[in-house]
Every structure is written in structure tokens, then in C-alpha cells.
Amino acid sequence: MNADLVLCADTVHTLAGGRPVQAVAVAGGTVVATGTRRDVRDWRGPRTEVVDLGAAALTPGLTDGHLHPVMGLQLTADVDLSTARSLEEVHERLAAAADGRPRDAWVQAWGLDPNLFGGRPVTSAPVEAAVDGRPAFVRLFDAHSALATGRALAIAGVDGPRQFAQRSSVVCDDDGRPTGLLLEFPAMDLVQERVPLDPVPVRAAQLRALLGEMAATGLTxxxxxxxxxxxxxxxxxxxxxxxxxxxxxxxxWCVPGVDADGIAELVDLQARRGRRWSVGGVKFMVDGTVDNGTAWLEQPDALGESTESFWPDPADYTAAVRALAALGIPTATHAIGDAAVRHVLDALDGLPRSPAGPHRVEHVETLPTDLVGRFVRQGVVASMQPTHCTHFTRADHTDNWSARLGRERADRAWRCRDLRNAGVPLVLGSDWPVAPFDPRRVLADAQLRRPAGEPDVAPVQPHQGLTPLMALQGYTSAAAWAAGEAGIAGRIEVGARADLTAFAVDPLAADPDELADAPVVVTVVDGAVVHRGALVDG
Structure with missing residues (x-):
């Protein structure tokens, strides 16, 4: 055998069972042998690269189960407010960005936490004061809402309420004047379409740089x-x-109002692919977010909101899902509220699993107990983002999400362990740019139920924390299963795709707080080293 690459490590978690492994041989982008360090001499050819990682731990390559890297280039333009801890700090960052720009130059920002408004109405007033009359478009952290200044609204021709084919809103005061708050994508698009967008070549370079940063955290x-x-x-x-x-x-995406031609276009897209990208499945949204009052709950939230589906007629959603399923196309549906999750499960009930992958529910933020068993019975994947819980909610329920839901529903927050214990395939991810993409911190938070590195923060529903193995499976074998790739990905075994991640610590044994900051030694995609940490000799 003449392997292209051989990786050796003291610890190799194959997630495939069988005998212990300390060496992995790769050729043509595929794992061609596993064994011990003594076997390396039999695999080595004149051009084989052999990398001994020493005490590092090698695992199947990590896959983020839910993210937006291309759309996120625009969503994260300009000013980062994701770490701002007060409206005063928001003002300082926006004012500094606006200072010196022409009066007609746009100011963009992202990551604004509605908790900073302290229960007061979320309006564009703080943004207006900071940018001094300039057009500004500020996305809130959930990416389902934004604040637009008066100048930005005027440029977009928005001077009052609008009607949309989907559940969306230009929020207005009692006199019909926009407050600056835009809820959901159709309303946001009115302004966003007027914001300058970098040319394709510029964003292509930005995408490559972003993906390189992701690879350095272990993502494949x-x-x-x-x-x-x-x-x-x-x-x-x-x-x-x-x-x-x-x-x-x-x-x-499949959006409300889709017709037969729209379904046909989504079907046609399934054949599109490149060397390392492909189209697989269709994304739906059946509700919005709890923080905005646009989720779909079985009972209204504390403000009397979150009572309706994103689809004006939920039966149209069911029909679209079933039309795609009949053609063997798997679906992934954003469903945050309890009514939303129930409706998705109703829509999927009785549908066979496609060879291209199972159907999925994304987010699943508040879940009644009676629905847990339905995920199991129907073979539906739960795709969840632990850092949404640990970054944006609090154990004492004083955050906006919990206050809107009330204690009973907030106590059902992100039931990762209950779903996993029941046997539900559980995929983990970040939803970047809603939360940071670093999988080490998601793995840690999934276990801790609090932000990694902040031991003084009380955990949110700590009994819902995952074991280290469950968390790792959420980024590996479960992600492969959800993509219909269980036979070729998510494990280290002969015939599997050579996507591999090596940690400086053992992710199944290290303290989660240590794992969150541990170096990634090597990241391999398709048999090629795409990240090489400082601990590895070339």
C-alpha cells in the first residue's frame, strides 16, 4: 500500500467500535487502513506523509449541523455588537463606526441582544442617536429581526405598515409610524435590499477566509x-x-406561496454540486423566534404574542413538505415553539425515510414531553444549538426568552438529554452567525449548560447536559446520519471519507472548560490537511 497520508495518535476515537486504533492511513480521500504504529511501515510509500500527533486525540471530522456561512457574510458586515453588554456600549461602537463617514454612507451592525433593552420596547432610537442621521441597518442576534433608522426606511420607501405573504411585520406605533423594528425576513428585505453588497469575487475571498478560520477550530x-x-x-x-x-x-429555502414551478426548481437544485459542496434537502421555516414574539406557541407568550405560524395557512406547509418527500427529498424545518414542532411532526407523520437522509426539525427550543416519543417513532432528527441556550438564556429565567415563555415552558428549554436518552438522533451546531461557530465551545456548553470558561454562571437546566460521547456524536456520527451519509462519514473505518479532526486533549476525557480552549492540532478534509496546528511538525 502507498498511502497519501498517515496519522498516528495515542488516542483515536473511531466511533465505529472494534479494536483499539493508533494509526490511520488515507489514500484518494478515503480511509484505507487502521491499525497500530507498527503497521505504518507497511502503508508507507515514497510519497507518503506520516504525521505522528503524539498525545493528541483523533476523531472523525466535526460537522456543524446548522450554519449560514455564505449568507452570514452579509449578516456580519461592519460592526459586531454580539459582545456589547449595554446600550451605552452599543452607542459607543455605532458612533465610532459612523464617525467620519459621509452622511449618505450606510452603517451596518449585527448581533444586538434584545435583553439590553431591559424589557423596554425594542426600537431604533438608540441607533438613531449613535449614527447621527445616517442610514443604518442593525440586525438583532437571532437574525430574524433588525432595526432600521429613519433615513434607511426613507431610502427603502417604508413609511408605514406593510402586508406580506408570510408572517412578517414593519412594527409601527399607535399613529402608524414605523418604530424601526422589522420582524422576519420579508420585512427586513425591504431595507436590506438597499444596503450595498460586496461583489461576488470579494465575497468569494471572504468565504474562503471564513472557512479557513472554521477549519482551524476543527470543523471539516x-x-x-x-x-x-x-x-x-x-x-x-x-x-x-x-x-x-x-x-x-x-x-x-421553500417559502410560503410556493407553487408547482417553485417545487420543481427546488427539485432541480438537488443535482447541483461542486468538488466540496452539494445541495441536499430543502429548508423550511414554520415559525420565527421567541425573542421576537414570532414563534408559534400553543398558548400566547407573556405579551400575548407568538400565536401563529410563519405560513399563513399551515396546511400549505404540510402539502409542500409532502410533495418533496414523495420525490425522495429530505426536509429540514425551523420550528422553535411547541405548536410549531407539533405541526411539523404531524406533517411528517407516516412519511418514509428518504435514501438521501431523514427529515429534520431545527432548533426545538421548548418541547412538551408528549412529543419526545414522536421523534423516536417517526424517525425524525432533532438539530439543536446548545449555545443558543447558554448564551441567551439564564437559569433564573430573567432573560427575554424565558420571561416571554413563563417558567413552565422555559423549564423545557433545549431538552437535548431527554431527546438523546429517548434514542432521537441529535445533531449539534452553532447556527453561525447567530452564535460563534467554534465547535469546541459548543461541545463544552452542551455538557455544562453554561458558557464555557464561566464557572460562576448558573447552568440552565443542568440535567439536560450531554455526556462527552453524546456531544461528540452530535458533531460526527449523528451529523452523518442526518445527511444520509452514515455509511461513508462520521466514523473512522476503512472505506469512510477521510475527514478527520485532532485535538490536543481528549474530548471524551478532558474537562469541558479545558476542551473549549484546547488547540486543534490537525484538520483533514477529503484526505488533505487544511489546518496544521503549531504542535505538529511538518
Missing amino acids: GGHVMDLLGDSRAVVAAAEDLGDLPLRLRFAP
Whole structure:
């Protein structure tokens, strides 16, 4: 055998069972042998690269189960407010960005936490004061809402309420004047479409840089829950520059009002692919977010909101899902509220699993106990983001999400362990740019139920914490299962795809707080080293 690459490590978690492994041979992008260090001499040829990782731990490559790397380039433009801890700090960052810009130059920002408003109405007033009359578009952390200044609204021709085909709103005061708050994508798009967008070549280079940063944290792939606008052109242009540092699987959106031609277009997209990207499945949204009052709950939230589906007629959603399922296309549905999750499960009931992958529910933030068993019975995957819980909610329920839901529903927050214990395939991810993409911190938070590195923070529903193995499976074997790739990915065994991640610590034995900051020694995608940490000799 003449392997292209051989990796040796004291610890190898194959997630495939069988005898202990300390060496893995790769050729043509595939694992061709596993064994001990003594076997390396039999695999080595004149051009074989042998890398001994020493005390590092090698695992199957990590895959983020839900992220938005292409759309996120626009969503994260300009000013980062995700770490701002007060409206005063928000003002300082926006004012500093606006200072010196022409009066007609846009100011963009992202990551604004509605908790900073302290229960007061969320309006554009703090943004107006900071940018001094300039057009500004500030996205809130959930990416389902934004604040637009008066100048931005005027440029977009928005001077009052609007009607949309989907549940969306230009929030107005009692006199019909916009407050600056735009809820959900149709309303946000009114302004966002007027914001300057970088050319495709610029965003292609940005995408490659972003994916490289992701690879340095151990990610080898991602399930991308969108394919909007010119995303295909951006990805193709990025791949023209060289192989992508990550393997990407896109799920284009199906939106309310879709007709037969729209379904046919979604079907046609399933054949699109590049060297390290492909289209697989279709993404739906059946509700919005709890923080915005746009989730779909079985009982109203504390403000009397979150009572309706994102689809004006939920039966149309069911019909679209079933039409795609009949053609063997798996679906992934954003469902946050309890009514939303129940409706999705009703829509999927009785549908067979496609060879291309099972159907999925994304987010699942508050879940009644009677629905846990239905995930199992129907073979539906739960795709969840632990850092949404640990970053944006609090154990004492004083955060906006918990206050809106009330104690009973807030106590059902992100029931990762209950779902996993019941036998539900549980995929983990970040939903970047809603939360940071670093999988080490997601793995840690999934176990701790609090932010890694902050031991003084009380954990949220600590009994819902995952074991280290459950967390790792959420980024590996479960992610492969959810993509219909269980036979070729998510494990280290002969015939599997050579996507591999090596940690400086053992992710199954290290303290989660230590894991969150531990170096990633090597990341391998398709048999090629895409990240090489400082601890590895070349």
C-alpha cells in the first residue's frame, strides 16, 4: 500500500467500535487502513506523509449541523455588537463606526441582544442617536429581526405598515409610524435590499477566509441551511480559487406561496454540486423566534404574542413538505415553539425515510414531553444549538426568552438529554452567525449548560447536559446520519471519507472548560490537511 497520508495518535476515537486504533492511513480521500504504529511501515510509500500527533486525540471530522456561512457574510458586515453588554456600549461602537463617514454612507451592525433593552420596547432610537442621521441597518442576534433608522426606511420607501405573504411585520406605533423594528425576513428585505453588497469575487475571498478560520477550530464540514440570492455564484467563485477548506451541504429555502414551478426548481437544485459542496434537502421555516414574539406557541407568550405560524395557512406547509418527500427529498424545518414542532411532526407523520437522509426539525427550543416519543417513532432528527441556550438564556429565567415563555415552558428549554436518552438522533451546531461557530465551545456548553470558561454562571437546566460521547456524536456520527451519509462519514473505518479532526486533549476525557480552549492540532478534509496546528511538525 502507498498511502497519501498517515496519522498516528495515542488516542483515536473511531466511533465505529472494534479494536483499539493508533494509526490511520488515507489514500484518494478515503480511509484505507487502521491499525497500530507498527503497521505504518507497511502503508508507507515514497510519497507518503506520516504525521505522528503524539498525545493528541483523533476523531472523525466535526460537522456543524446548522450554519449560514455564505449568507452570514452579509449578516456580519461592519460592526459586531454580539459582545456589547449595554446600550451605552452599543452607542459607543455605532458612533465610532459612523464617525467620519459621509452622511449618505450606510452603517451596518449585527448581533444586538434584545435583553439590553431591559424589557423596554425594542426600537431604533438608540441607533438613531449613535449614527447621527445616517442610514443604518442593525440586525438583532437571532437574525430574524433588525432595526432600521429613519433615513434607511426613507431610502427603502417604508413609511408605514406593510402586508406580506408570510408572517412578517414593519412594527409601527399607535399613529402608524414605523418604530424601526422589522420582524422576519420579508420585512427586513425591504431595507436590506438597499444596503450595498460586496461583489461576488470579494465575497468569494471572504468565504474562503471564513472557512479557513472554521477549519482551524476543527470543523471539516457544515450543513448550510440556506441557498439565497447569488450564493451559488459566491461558492463557485470561491472554489475556482481552490478546494474549499470545508465540505458544505446546502438546503435551499421553500417559502410560503410556493407553487408547482417553485417545487420543481427546488427539485432541480438537488443535482447541483461542486468538488466540496452539494445541495441536499430543502429548508423550511414554520415559525420565527421567541425573542421576537414570532414563534408559534400553543398558548400566547407573556405579551400575548407568538400565536401563529410563519405560513399563513399551515396546511400549505404540510402539502409542500409532502410533495418533496414523495420525490425522495429530505426536509429540514425551523420550528422553535411547541405548536410549531407539533405541526411539523404531524406533517411528517407516516412519511418514509428518504435514501438521501431523514427529515429534520431545527432548533426545538421548548418541547412538551408528549412529543419526545414522536421523534423516536417517526424517525425524525432533532438539530439543536446548545449555545443558543447558554448564551441567551439564564437559569433564573430573567432573560427575554424565558420571561416571554413563563417558567413552565422555559423549564423545557433545549431538552437535548431527554431527546438523546429517548434514542432521537441529535445533531449539534452553532447556527453561525447567530452564535460563534467554534465547535469546541459548543461541545463544552452542551455538557455544562453554561458558557464555557464561566464557572460562576448558573447552568440552565443542568440535567439536560450531554455526556462527552453524546456531544461528540452530535458533531460526527449523528451529523452523518442526518445527511444520509452514515455509511461513508462520521466514523473512522476503512472505506469512510477521510475527514478527520485532532485535538490536543481528549474530548471524551478532558474537562469541558479545558476542551473549549484546547488547540486543534490537525484538520483533514477529503484526505488533505487544511489546518496544521503549531504542535505538529511538518
